[in-house]
Amino acid sequence: MNELLEITELTKSYDEKHVAVNNISLKLPKGKIIGLLGPNGSGKTTLIKMLNGLLVPTRGSIKINGQPVGVETKAHVAYLPDRTYLTGGQSINRILNYFSDFYEDFSREKALEMLKSLDIDPACRMRTLSKGTKEKVQLILVMSRNADLYVLDEPIAGVDPAARDYILRTIINNYNPAATILISTHLIGDIEKVLDEVIFLRNGQLILYTSVDNIREQQGKSVDAYFREVFAC
Amino acid sequence: MxxxxxxxxxxxxxxxxxxxxxxxxxxxxxxxxxxxxxxxxxxxxxxxxxxxxxxxxxxxxxxxxxxxxxxxxxxxDAERIQKLRNELAQERVNAFLVEMKELGFDADEALELLRKSEREKTVE
The missing domain is CATH 1.10.10.10 (Winged helix-like DNA-binding domain superfamily/Winged helix DNA-binding domain)
Incomplete structure (x- = not known):
C-alpha cells in the first residue's frame, strides 16, 4: 500500500453560502513533496485544518495510513499552522521540552542541530525574536518530528529570500524519504524546484493534481507561470 | 552553492x-x-x-x-564516455548551425566565420 492520504468526497461549508472545500477526492502517495497551491480563499487552509482534525468535515472522509483523522493520526502528522501558537515568554529550550513530552517522534538533537546551523540560541525567549526567526523556530520544531505526513501552511511567507533557500534545504535534508510533505504557499517560484507534485485548488474545488515535470514538459513553462495563466484575474 | x-x-x-x-x-x-x-x-x-x-x-x-x-x-568504460562527448558536441554543433542559419549564414559561411575567429584568437 503506497497511499498515505485518502480524501473522499470531502466538503466543508461554514454556512449555506460559504462552501470552503467542495467535494474533493484525492489520493496522495508516500515519499513525495507536494505543493498545495491556489489563490486566496481557495480552501487551502480549510483543507489543511481538516487533515489535522481542527475542523470537522461537513461531508466526506479523510484517511491517513488507512485510519480516520483522530488521536492516532495526529501522532503521525506534523503540522505547521499559518499562525503561531507559541507564546512570548517561553524560551526555546522550554518549548523543546514541551515537544519532547508531547510527541514521541520528536528528536531534540535534530532540533538543536538545526537551531545551531541557523545561529539561533535556544536560551532565547520567543518574544525577543524577529518574525522571521520565530517562523524558523516553528518550522524546526515541526521538521524535528519523525512523522509520516508533514503539513506546512505557508512555511516561508515571512522570511527573506536567502533564509527561504536555507529553509527549503532544511526541509529536503531533514525529511524522512518515506514521508510526504504537503506545503501550501503563494511563493511558487521559490519552492517549485523541490516539489514532486502540485495540487491546484480554486473556489474549494480540485482543478489539477499532477507532477511538476508533467507541467514543465507539457506546458513548457514553470509551475509559477502556469499558475499565473490558470488563475489569471 | x-x-x-x-x-x-x-x-x-x-x-x-x-x-x-x-x-x-x-x-x-x-x-x-x-x-x-x-x-x-x-x-x-x-x-x-x-x-x-x-x-x-x-x-x-x-x-x-x-x-x-x-x-x-x-x-x-572510456569508449562510452567518448561516445557521450561526441553526442554532446554534435548537439551543440547542430544548435550553432541552426542559429547561424537564422542569422542568414549557410554552413560554409558559418565554417569560414569559425576559422576566422580561431585565426584571430591565435594572433592575439
Whole structure:
C-alpha cells in the first residue's frame, strides 16, 4: 500500500453560502513533496485544518495510513499552522521540552542541530525574536518530528529570500524519504524546484493534481507561470 | 552553492545534463565513486526524488553503474564516455548551425566565420 492520504468526497461549508472545500477526492502517495497551491480563499487552509482534525468535515472522509483523522493520526502528522501558537515568554529550550513530552517522534538533537546551523540560541525567549526567526523556530520544531505526513501552511511567507533557500534545504535534508510533505504557499517560484507534485485548488474545488515535470514538459513553462495563466484575474 | 536551473524545463533533465557535463569534463573520472543521491540533492538544492530519477536515467544509459557494495560509480568504460562527448558536441554543433542559419549564414559561411575567429584568437 503506497497511499498515505485518502480524501473522499470531502466538503466543508461554514454556512449555506460559504462552501470552503467542495467535494474533493484525492489520493496522495508516500515519499513525495507536494505543493498545495491556489489563490486566496481557495480552501487551502480549510483543507489543511481538516487533515489535522481542527475542523470537522461537513461531508466526506479523510484517511491517513488507512485510519480516520483522530488521536492516532495526529501522532503521525506534523503540522505547521499559518499562525503561531507559541507564546512570548517561553524560551526555546522550554518549548523543546514541551515537544519532547508531547510527541514521541520528536528528536531534540535534530532540533538543536538545526537551531545551531541557523545561529539561533535556544536560551532565547520567543518574544525577543524577529518574525522571521520565530517562523524558523516553528518550522524546526515541526521538521524535528519523525512523522509520516508533514503539513506546512505557508512555511516561508515571512522570511527573506536567502533564509527561504536555507529553509527549503532544511526541509529536503531533514525529511524522512518515506514521508510526504504537503506545503501550501503563494511563493511558487521559490519552492517549485523541490516539489514532486502540485495540487491546484480554486473556489474549494480540485482543478489539477499532477507532477511538476508533467507541467514543465507539457506546458513548457514553470509551475509559477502556469499558475499565473490558470488563475489569471 | 545551489545549481542554477531553468524553471521552464523538467528538473531531472537538467540534472542529467549537468552530471553528464561533469563526467565528460573529467570532474568525475571514469570509475570514480559518485556522491549519494541525498548528498548531491542537498548540494543542488533539489528534491532527492528528482535526483534519484536523474540517476536512474544515467544508469539506463550506462554512464553510471550501481554496485551493491560500493554505491554508484561513473562507468569505467572510456569508449562510452567518448561516445557521450561526441553526442554532446554534435548537439551543440547542430544548435550553432541552426542559429547561424537564422542569422542568414549557410554552413560554409558559418565554417569560414569559425576559422576566422580561431585565426584571430591565435594572433592575439
Amino acid at each position: 545551489a545549481w542554477d536551473l531553468d524553471n521552464d524545463r523538467p528538473i531531472y533533465a537538467q540534472l542529467i545534463e549537468r552530471i553528464q557535463m561533469q563526467i565528460v569534463s573529467g570532474q568525475y573520472e571514469p570509475g570514480e565513486r559518485l556522491p549519494s543521491v541525498r548528498e548531491l540533492a542537498a548540494v543542488a538544492a533539489v528534491n532527492p526524488n528528482t535526483m534519484q530519477k536523474a540517476f536512474a536515467e544515467l544508469e539506463r544509459n550506462g554512464l553510471v553503474i550501481t554496485q551493491r557494495t560500493n554505491g554508484r560509480t561513473v562507468t569505467a
